[in-house]
Amino acid sequence: MGFDFRRRTRHIDAIMNSTNHDITVLADYATVCGENPLWHPLEKRMYWTDIPTGRIFCYDPVSGEHELYWQEQGRQVGGFTVQTDGTLLLFMDRCTIAVMRDGKIEKTVIEHLPDEIHTRFNDVIADPEGRVFCGTMAVSAKGDRPGRLGRLYRLDRDGSIHKLLDGIGCSNGMGFTPDGRHLYYTDSPKREIYLFDYDRASGALSNQRVFVNSLGEAGVPDGMTVDSAGDVWSARWDGHCCTRYSPDGKEQERLHFPDSKKISSVAFGGADLLDMYFTTAGGDKKGDNGTAAGALLRMRATVPGVAEFFSRITL
Numbered sequence: 001m002g003f004d005f006r007r008r009t010r011h012i013d014a015i016m017n018s019t020n021h022d023i024t025v026l027a028d029y030a031t032v033c034g035e036n037p038l039w040h041p042l043e044k045r046m047y048w049t050d051i052p053t054g055r056i057f058c059y060d061p062v063s064g065e066h067e068l069y070w071q072e073q074g075r076q077v078g079g080f081t082v083q084t085d086g087t088l089l090l091f092m093d094r095c096t097i098a099v100m101r102d103g104k105i106e107k108t109v110i111e112h113l114p115d116e117i118h119t120r121f122n123d124v125i126a127d128p129e130g131r132v133f134c135g136t137m138a139v140s141a142k143g144d145r146p147g148r149l150g151r152l153y154r155l156d157r158d159g160s161i162h163k164l165l166d167g168i169g170c171s172n173g174m175g176f177t178p179d180g181r182h183l184y185y186t187d188s189p190k191r192e193i194y195l196f197d198y199d200r201a202s203g204a205l206s207n208q209r210v211f212v213n214s215l216g217e218a219g220v221p222d223g224m225t226v227d228s229a230g231d232v233w234s235a236r237w238d239g240h241c242c243t244r245y246s247p248d249g250k251e252q253e254r255l256h257f258p259d260s261k262k263i264s265s266v267a268f269g270g271a272d273l274l275d276m277y278f279t280t281a282g283g284d285k286k287g288d289n290g291t292a293a294g295a296l297l298r299m300r301a302t303v304p305g306v307a308e309f310f311s312r313i314t315l
Contacts, residue, residue, distance in 0.1 A: 021255060021299050023278075027059055027066040028295035030283030035223065036079040036123070037277045037296070039269030041307060042086045046269050048279050048296060049077045051120075056080075056088075056100075059296060061270060066296075070103045079124035081132055081311035089311050091121035091134050097155065099315060107315055109159055119150070123186075123223060123265075125174040130157050130312025131203050133164075133183070135171020152185065154203055157312050164205055173224030173234065173265065177247070178306055184211060184232060186221050193221055193234060212249050223265025223279070227303045235263040235278065240290075242266055242278065255299070259292035268305020276301045 031050035038047050046059045047069070054075045059066040076093040080100075083089055088100040089109070095116035097109040116136060124134040132155040138148075152165035169189030176183055176198065183198045183205060195211040198204075212234070214221050219239015226232055230247040242263050244253040257263055262281035269275050276299045283294015 023255075023257065024298045025292050026277075026296045026298050027057065028283070028292070029055070029057060029068070030286070030294040031055075031279070031281060032284045032294070033264060033281040034279035034283070034294060034296065035264050035281075036077075037223075037265055037267040037269075037279045038080065038082065038308060039267060039273075039277075040082055040086070042082070044271065046267075046277050046296070047080070047088070048277075049080070050294075051076050051078055051122075057296070061275065070100065072105075076120055078121035078137070079134070081124060081126040082308075083315075084130075084310045084312055089132070089313060091124045091132075093120035095119060095121060095136065097121075097134075109313060109315065110161065113161070116151075122150070122170065123172050123174060125176075126309040126311040127176070127183075127198075127203060128180055128200055128309050129203065130310060131155060132311050132313065133174055133185075135168065135174075135185075138168070138170050138189070155313060156203065158314055172222055175224050175226040175232065176306075176309075177226065178228060178230050184224065184226065186224060186234070188220050188222060188237070191215050191217075191221060193224070193232070212245055214243075217243070218254075219263070222263070223267075225266050225268060225305060227268065227301070227305050228273075229303050231303070233266050233276070235266045237262050237264060237281070239263065257290075257292070257297070259290040260295065260297070261289040261293060267308075268301070273304040273307065274301050275299075276305070 032052045056070040058069045079091045080088045095113040099107045122137045135152045136150045138150045150168040172186035172188045183196045191214045193212040196205040197207040219236030222235045222237040224234045232245045242255045260280045265279045278297040282289030
């Protein structure tokens with residue numbers, strides 16, 4: 001069952017300095033694993049999730065108010081997209097895919113994937129045609145259940161789902177190049193971000209190559225986004241930072257977050273797409289991860305982002 005209350009409050013307005021950038025703490029729900037920041041262009045609000053606790057939050061930059069939007073015990077939401085009608089398309093544990101409207105699950109698109117009953121989705125992105133690329137988490141061996149690695153799927157507009165990649169340590173951040181011809185995709189345990197050729201007509205991926213290998217750098221590559229100049233912003237779990245790479249894979253900048261160790265993802269938002277939002281994790285252990293661990297953070301950027309695509313899955 002869903003939650004039966006709303007919590008609204010103004011943002012905290014705490015300021016951290018991050019190498020000549022001011023980082024604002026907007027909302028601190030002490031998330032265990034805050035993830036999937038996504039700007040809702042119709043509502044003009046930022047949504048994000050706390051995966052282990054099954055919570056979804058939203059923040060209104062005009063009023064400064066934020067709220068616990070949804071919570072359901074025993075369920076986890078690894079990621080979501082925005083449908084053209086404004087509903088949220090949730091990608092959940094057991095690889096359930098469901099539609100949420102006004103804080104309530106309205107319809108289940110896929111109850112579960114038979115081979116993914118013990119796994120969950122972790123990061124997702126809609127493509128220009130409204131399909132959704134959705135990755136799964138690795139599974140550890142437990143009891144008589146064999147352990148296996150994660151996968152990348154593509155959910156097509158007709159609701160059919162197709163496995164694209166296997167043997168993934170942990171499917172993570174994805175993003176399209178501004179020209180729409182390539183897709184970035186992160187495998188966190190390998191500390192690699194890949195670049196694929198992307199065919200818009202079919203949704204096919206090809207010509208996989210390593211864009212960045214971050215071995216030796218601070219933290220583990222997690223969520224990511226791409227700005228309008230084509231630079232890649234990669235959030236770093238356990239790295240106290242978010243790293244910006246040029247389109248040729250060279251590091252250009254490293255944002256430091258002294259008060260938050262686990263930077264889990266990054267997204268652009270706001271009317272001009274010049275606000276950068278960062279989700280963080282480890283809020284259940286702030287002593288280890290920093291006073292801003294588990295908070296939603298924001299920084300004003302100098303280069304705007306690119307609007308995320310709507311998913312267009314037939315319901």
